[in-house]
Amino acid sequence: MSALDRVQKDLVAAMKARDETRLSTARMIKTALQKHEVDSMKPLDEASEHQVLRSLVKQRLDSADMFRKGGRPELADKEDSERLIIESYLPAAASPEEIDAAVAAAVAETGANSPKQMGAVMKAAQARLAGKTVDGKSLSEKVKARLA
Numbered sequence: 001m002s003a004l005d006r007v008q009k010d011l012v013a014a015m016k017a018r019d020e021t022r023l024s025t026a027r028m029i030k031t032a033l034q035k036h037e038v039d040s041m042k043p044l045d046e047a048s049e050h051q052v053l054r055s056l057v058k059q060r061l062d063s064a065d066m067f068r069k070g071g072r073p074e075l076a077d078k079e080d081s082e083r084l085i086i087e088s089y090l091p092a093a094a095s096p097e098e099i100d101a102a103v104a105a106a107v108a109e110t111g112a113n114s115p116k117q118m119g120a121v122m123k124a125a126q127a128r129l130a131g132k133t134v135d136g137k138s139l140s141e142k143v144k145a146r147l148a
Contacts, residue, residue: 001087002044002046002049003029003033003044003046003049003050004033004034004037004044004049005029006089007026007029007030007033008030010022010026011023011026011030013025014026019058021078021081021082021085022085024082025081025085025086026085027083028056028082028099029053029056029089030085032052032055032056033049033052035042036048036052050090050091050133051146052135053086053089053090054090056086057086057090059088060079060080060082060083060086061079061083062148063075063076063079064076064077064079064080064083067079086135090133091131091132091133092132092135093132093133093135094129094132094133094134098129098131098132098137099125099134099139099142100142102125102128102129103121103125103139103142103146104145104146105124105125105128106121106122106124106125106128106143107121107126107146107147109123111148112147114147115144115147116148117147118140118143118147120141120142121143121146122139122145125139125143126139128143
């Protein structure tokens with residue numbers, strides 16, 4: 001079942017349950033997925049669905065951070081609850097051990113030994129972690145630490 005179909009099903013369930021947070025978040029996800037489909041002029045595949053969902057998660061993280069800095073914790077909490085709902089549509093996150101193993105294997109595979117080769121290591125590590133949700137920033141930090 002595609003993410004768009006799951007969102008539509010959850011949207012109906014949220015309407016019946018009168019769950020405003022879940023309903024508004026489901027509408028927002030559905031709109032973002034449909035907009036991406038229209039903009040790209042081709043049907044959504046799983047990779048593009050995940051890309052759209054990850055961008056929505058990143059937006060929520062950034063917004064929550066800005067609201068906390070601005071002294072608006074109630075709005076930050078709303079963004080956090082939306083982020084959790086969006087993350088439920090993404091595959092399971094890679095564990096720190098899996099990320100460390102992928103980075104070590106990528107470094108060995110590419111033979112990298114300096115920070116200049118970080119791009120090749122990142123690409124190899126992301127390929128090894130395909131199908132899992134990985135925060136690019138934390139992956140980048142682990143690769144930097146390994147190559148430093």
